[in-house]
Amino acid sequence: MANISxxxxxxxxxxxxxxxxxxxxxxxLHLEAIKACLDDAAIKNSQVYGLLTNQPLNDSHRSYxxxxxxxxxxxxxxxxxxxxxxxxxxxxxxxxxxxxNAGMATTVVCVHARKRSTADPTPGHPIRRGDEHWEEPxxxxxxxxxxxxxASRHMYEFGTRSEDLxxxxxxxxxxxxxxxxxxxRKPITLEDHQTSRMIVAPLRLLDCSLESDGGGAVLVTSxxxxxxxxxxxxxxxxxxxxxPHFSLLDAPTLTTLGGKKSSEMxxxxxxxGPKDMNFAQIYDCFTITSLITLEDYGFxxxxxxxxxxxxxxxxxGGQLPLxxxxxxxxxAHLEGQLHITEAVKQLRGNEVEPERQVANAQVGxxxxxxxxxxxxxxxxxxxL
Numbered sequence: 001m002a003n004i005s006x007x008x009x010x011x012x013x014x015x016x017x018x019x020x021x022x023x024x025x026x027x028x029l030h031l032e033a034i035k036a037c038l039d040d041a042a043i044k045n046s047q048v049y050g051l052l053t054n055q056p057l058n059d060s061h062r063s064y065x066x067x068x069x070x071x072x073x074x075x076x077x078x079x080x081x082x083x084x085x086x087x088x089x090x091x092x093x094x095x096x097x098x099x100x101n102a103g104m105a106t107t108v109v110c111v112h113a114r115k116r117s118t119a120d121p122t123p124g125h126p127i128r129r130g131d132e133h134w135e136e137p138x139x140x141x142x143x144x145x146x147x148x149x150x151a152s153r154h155m156y157e158f159g160t161r162s163e164d165l166x167x168x169x170x171x172x173x174x175x176x177x178x179x180x181x182x183x184x185r186k187p188i189t190l191e192d193h194q195t196s197r198m199i200v201a202p203l204r205l206l207d208c209s210l211e212s213d214g215g216g217a218v219l220v221t222s223x224x225x226x227x228x229x230x231x232x233x234x235x236x237x238x239x240x241x242x243x244p245h246f247s248l249l250d251a252p253t254l255t256t257l258g259g260k261k262s263s264e265m266x267x268x269x270x271x272x273g274p275k276d277m278n279f280a281q282i283y284d285c286f287t288i289t290s291l292i293t294l295e296d297y298g299f300x301x302x303x304x305x306x307x308x309x310x311x312x313x314x315x316x317g318g319q320l321p322l323x324x325x326x327x328x329x330x331x332a333h334l335e336g337q338l339h340i341t342e343a344v345k346q347l348r349g350n351e352v353e354p355e356r357q358v359a360n361a362q363v364g365x366x367x368x369x370x371x372x373x374x375x376x377x378x379x380x381x382x383x384l
Contacts, residue, residue, distance in 0.1 A: 012041025086369020113215025176326025240265025
């Protein structure tokens with residue numbers, strides 16, 4: 001594995017307003033995020049040479065990145081769109097690093113946006129995949145079902161309870177209550193969690209992430225060029241991916257996922273380990289995802305996540321502040337793009353509300369998780 005640790009940086013970030021954006025389109029949200037990112041980096045679109053984006057939902061364009069680049073006034077030397085579910089934003093940063101390392105571009109925008117909270121006026125129609133007959137006739141046709149399987153198995157193997165998952169939801173909401181750009185800002189209690197309606201047992205409403213409109217972007221370049229940008233650069237210290245299966249029918253286990261090998265790759269590249277992390281922005285489409293990932297990332301032993309998340313350990317001021325922006329559970333579900341922008345803000349310092357700034361933040365880890373618990377990507381970022 002080539003060691004690129006510290007050789008590439010994030011030098012710009014952008015976020016849109018999140019929540020319900022009925023007048024926005026998928027295209028406009030992407031463009032809004034790109035503009036915010038380029039403004040933050042004080043760079044013109046003509047100075048960007050690469051663009052990476054997610055594949056939009058229900059869009060017939062097979063070259064969305066090229067389409068979007070030219071809509072944004074970017075004439076790219078490198079462009080592609082990726083589809084790794086919630087692992088996509090991190091994978092985009094990794095592809096940007098590889099493209100710059102290969103000499104294909106010097107500056108690359110990675111942008112991700114979704115239009116899921118309100119109807120999207122962008123033309124397009126759903127396309128059937130052709131493999132729906134395997135799982136959907138039995139009621140397994142949405143993300144909650146697959147993650148409920150994982151939660152049930154974790155409970156069976158390790159004695160985890162719904163009340164343990166509630167600790168993650170409560171802490172995440174506490175952080176969202178401090179974030180002005182969060183959708184759900186009213187604090188919740190254990191009782192609120194336990195009385196919220198069941199979605200797919202054992203997952204309740206407050207175990208589930210939001211449906212959101214919004215977007216975010218980051219600008220990646222080399223460490224040498226990072227000196228030319230006005231904001232404090234954030235170094236990419238380690239990265240990894242692992243995709244252990246595609247369908248749950250093929251999953252060797254539901255309690256250890258792609259995060260184990262993915263994080264091991266990132267730790268090895270960075271020369272760091274779990275104890276070196278000042279915070280973790282962990283993908284939280286469901287509370288069980290965060291719990292399993294904390295274990296897979298080595299913050300505690302397998303099966304001990306239920307105890308690790310208690311007693312304020314994962315809140316700001318605790319041992320490992322988790323999802324300091326409110327995460328997918330309470331800020332917005334943009335497939336983890338804002339996990340990356342939040343990590344950059346924390347490492348820059350003084351860019352978030354003082355109450356949710358992690359003291360002396362120097363290194364943090366970010367996770368992405370996609371599909372039927374099938375895809376995973378990891379970033380380790382550090383302050384320069």
